[in-house]
Amino acid sequence: MPKKYDYSGWSKEDLVKRVNELEKRKKYGLVWDEEREPEKVVLECKKELPVLKEVKEKEIKNDPDKPTHILIEGDNYHALSVLNYTHENSVDVIYIDPPYNTGARDWKYNNNYVDDNDMYRHSKWLSMMKNRLLVTKKLLTKTGVLICTIDKYEQPRLQLLLEEIFIGYEIVCITIVHNPAGTQGKNFSYTNEYAFFVFPVNGTYINKTTRESALVSAFRDWGTISLRTQAKTCFYPIIVKNMKIIGFGDVCEDQYHPESSNFQQKDGTTFVFPIDKDGIEKKWVFSRNSVEKIKDELFCKKTNNEITIFRRKNEASYRTVWDDKKFYANIYGSKLLNIIIDKTFPFPKSLYAVMECVKAAIHDKNNSVILDYFAGSGTTGHAVLELNKEDSGNRRFILCTNNENNIASEVCLPRITKVIKGYENKDGKEILGLGGNLKYYQTDFVPAKTTDINKEKLTKQSVEMICLRENTFETVMEDGSIKIFQNKEKYTAILFDQLAIPKLKEIIKDYDKPIQVYIFSLGDDTFADEFADMKEKVTVKSIPAAILRVYRRIFK
Numbered sequence: 001m002p003k004k005y006d007y008s009g010w011s012k013e014d015l016v017k018r019v020n021e022l023e024k025r026k027k028y029g030l031v032w033d034e035e036r037e038p039e040k041v042v043l044e045c046k047k048e049l050p051v052l053k054e055v056k057e058k059e060i061k062n063d064p065d066k067p068t069h070i071l072i073e074g075d076n077y078h079a080l081s082v083l084n085y086t087h088e089n090s091v092d093v094i095y096i097d098p099p100y101n102t103g104a105r106d107w108k109y110n111n112n113y114v115d116d117n118d119m120y121r122h123s124k125w126l127s128m129m130k131n132r133l134l135v136t137k138k139l140l141t142k143t144g145v146l147i148c149t150i151d152k153y154e155q156p157r158l159q160l161l162l163e164e165i166f167i168g169y170e171i172v173c174i175t176i177v178h179n180p181a182g183t184q185g186k187n188f189s190y191t192n193e194y195a196f197f198v199f200p201v202n203g204t205y206i207n208k209t210t211r212e213s214a215l216v217s218a219f220r221d222w223g224t225i226s227l228r229t230q231a232k233t234c235f236y237p238i239i240v241k242n243m244k245i246i247g248f249g250d251v252c253e254d255q256y257h258p259e260s261s262n263f264q265q266k267d268g269t270t271f272v273f274p275i276d277k278d279g280i281e282k283k284w285v286f287s288r289n290s291v292e293k294i295k296d297e298l299f300c301k302k303t304n305n306e307i308t309i310f311r312r313k314n315e316a317s318y319r320t321v322w323d324d325k326k327f328y329a330n331i332y333g334s335k336l337l338n339i340i341i342d343k344t345f346p347f348p349k350s351l352y353a354v355m356e357c358v359k360a361a362i363h364d365k366n367n368s369v370i371l372d373y374f375a376g377s378g379t380t381g382h383a384v385l386e387l388n389k390e391d392s393g394n395r396r397f398i399l400c401t402n403n404e405n406n407i408a409s410e411v412c413l414p415r416i417t418k419v420i421k422g423y424e425n426k427d428g429k430e431i432l433g434l435g436g437n438l439k440y441y442q443t444d445f446v447p448a449k450t451t452d453i454n455k456e457k458l459t460k461q462s463v464e465m466i467c468l469r470e471n472t473f474e475t476v477m478e479d480g481s482i483k484i485f486q487n488k489e490k491y492t493a494i495l496f497d498q499l500a501i502p503k504l505k506e507i508i509k510d511y512d513k514p515i516q517v518y519i520f521s522l523g524d525d526t527f528a529d530e531f532a533d534m535k536e537k538v539t540v541k542s543i544p545a546a547i548l549r550v551y552r553r554i555f556k
Contacts, residue, residue, distance in 0.1 A: 034123070034127050034130075039077075040110045044445075045077075045554070046448060046555055047447070048445035048448055049445060049446050049547075050074075050444070050445055051443070051444050051446055051458065051461045052072065052441040052443065053443075053464065055440045058438075058440035059438065059440060060417060062421060062435060062436060067388075067436060067437070068396065068471070069381060069416075069436055069439070070399065070438070070468065071398075071408070071413060071438060072398070072441045073409075074442055076374065076401070076402070077132055079373060080132060080400070081550075084135060084550050085465060085469065085551075091371045091398075092361075092363070092369050093146075093147065093368065093370045094139065094371045095354065096149070096373060097149045098128075098150070098374050099125075099374075100151045101153050103153070106346070108404075109124040122157060125157075126157060135554060143203070143205055146199075147195055147196065147198075147357050148198070149194065150193065150196065152193075159171065166198050169200055170199055171196060173195070173196055173320070175320065175322065176194070176322045176327055177327060178193055178329045178349075179329060180328060199361070207359065207360055207361070208315035208316060209318050214313060216310055216311070217310065217311055218309070218310055218311075220274040220284060220309065221274065221283050228274070228281040228282060233289065234283035235273070235284070236248060236249050236252060237249035237272060238298070238309055239269050239270075241270070243300045244300070245300065246269070251288045260279075261275040261308075272309055284309075297312055297313060298310070298312075318360055322356070326352035326353075326356075327353040328350060329350050332353075336348075336351055337377055337415065340418055341414045341415050341418065345377045348376065348377045350379075351379055351383055354379050355383040355387060358384065365392075365394070370396070371399075371400075372398070372400070373401075376411075376412065381399050382419050385419055386434065417438070419433065446461055448555075458544040460496070462547060463483060466518055471487055473485060473487070481495060481496040482495055482500060482503065482504055490514045491513055491515040492516045493517045494543075495517065495518065498519060501527065504517070505530075505534065515534075515538045516541065517538055517539065517541070519540065520543055521542040523545070
């Protein structure tokens, strides 16, 4: 219920201020009770700041040449807060499958299950999602894509929430048929769920998909807008030799009119023009400045001693309805999970549905980071490992899940471990592992009050966060106030005592890779002058000031 105010004792100035506040309220979109019962995990961060604590016994060191993936156990709001320091503007794809709010007591708000009788059921769900989506936005790269799956219970409200938060983004809702048998409602049988794709406007951010069968069509345009005069840059010769396309000529001058579609050259090549059998000058489907991009899709045919150009399209844009057996959640979700870990888990996604979503949104197979902060049974991590297997990619995943009902320890971690290392299925068949490495963290906390003692505590517990930020997990040395880590490309040095700077410089003077140096400071000193003689390979940053700045922005 909305708050009721007694305005009888208010001053004129206060009344004017109140009117102005009411005028500023949104006139369209979602309005819900956010203040009645704020989310406790959000309020907790006013008193304690989240950090990470590594659980070494759950680490997987499988292959130094494979990427290191991350699994964070804890509330996803706390994990997202940490990731805002470690991965700001660094995540390429975020795939989430939040609780669907069916009313069947399948999720908690402030430690209490939300059921169908809760009159604030939708408000609580929206508050929970808004808190996380606001923090999510800062993680995406400039070309990053958010994918959020949902069903009929919150689909319309989720769209409005996404439109409110992701201003300047395109939002497309995909229908995925995941249960062909259907779930019987009072009037309809529900066979589908939805996936929102959220990405920047005015650009190409979604990949093409492979057609089941290639589409072959004439490259010479036809129809009502196919004349040469309607697109002058689309009239040029395609150069053919021995029935192979070897190049493209320049756009023809207006006054040049070839006598026929095929023009033989002295060097044995043939210039093919878009001229039809009646001698009418047409145009190619692509202009001269863009045809090179699809050269491999073009081929020649000879009919009645005349060479004609065709295009074979193996790719197509994704459609907005996905209906394929591989997306069925029972076969490739529940049953597949049961084969791997012999555990039941409510409604896991089809492995192939998640793979297709990520495949549609990802562009770089070698350096992409994929995040899922409603990780559940770990399907997204499994999907990334399968995609890496398909094309020898080095994508990295970050999974975040709580351990309610032992989801992290008995479902997500065992599944990822078996997929990485390999396992024996129920029939006794050995399933080869997909490889990779895993670091396992739990969320922890330090006091939020800004004191020198608390700053020192935060710095000492930020080692895991810094290593995650730099993706440097191999320990080089730990010597008192100095810790050094590395990967193939760089070193990360963490210094807890400024007085040890000369000692650190002596240690790293012969290092042959770039070095990120983090130095503890009660203020915000950069210490750049101390490393001026090493500036070509050393970058210096102070801690914990940078972490505190991120947290002040989130927890304001």
